[in-house]
C-alpha cells in the first residue's frame with residue numbers, strides 16, 4: 001500500500017471534522033428535547049401517597065361507614081382530581097378495615113346492607129353480588145374475589161388512606 005493512499009486529504013479531514021462537530025451539536029440539541037418528552041413518563045405518577053380522609057379514629061365504629069375524598073392525580077403531564085370512596089369500620093379485633101366499594105365482578109358500587117334480604121353483608125345491586133363483612137365474596141354470587149383493601153395509616157388520631165390493593169397482595 002502506498003504512503004499516498006494512507007494520507008487524509010484536506011477535503012476528507014474537513015468532512016470528518018464537520019460531521020463529528022455537527023453530530024455532537026445535534027446530539028446536544030436533541031437530548032433536552034428527548035428528555036423533556038420522556039421524563040414525565042419515567043416519573044412516578046401521583047399514586048401511592050396516603051391522604052388524610054378527614055375521619056378521626058375515635059369516630060370509626062364497628063358499623064361500616066362510607067367515606068369519600070379526593071386526591072390530586074398526576075399522570076405524565078395530565079393532572080386531575082380523582083374521587084375515591086371506602087367502607088371503613090373496626091373489626092372484631094378492633095382493627096380498622098377500609099374496603100374499596102368497587103365490586104370485583106364488573107365494577108359497580110357495593111353498599112353495606114344494600115339489600116334487606118342480606119343483613120350484615122355488602123351488596124352489589126348490579127347482579128346481586130354479595131360479600132361478607134370481612135370483604136370476602138360470598139360463594140355462588142357473581143364476584144369471584146374479595147373487595148380490595150386500602151393501604152392505611154393513623155397519624156395524630158386521623159385515618160390516612162392510600163391505594164386500594166387487591167386482597168391477594170394486601
Ligand code: FES
Pocket residue numbers: 103104105106107108124125126127128129130142143
Ligand atoms: S358488578 Fe357487582 S355483581 Fe356484577
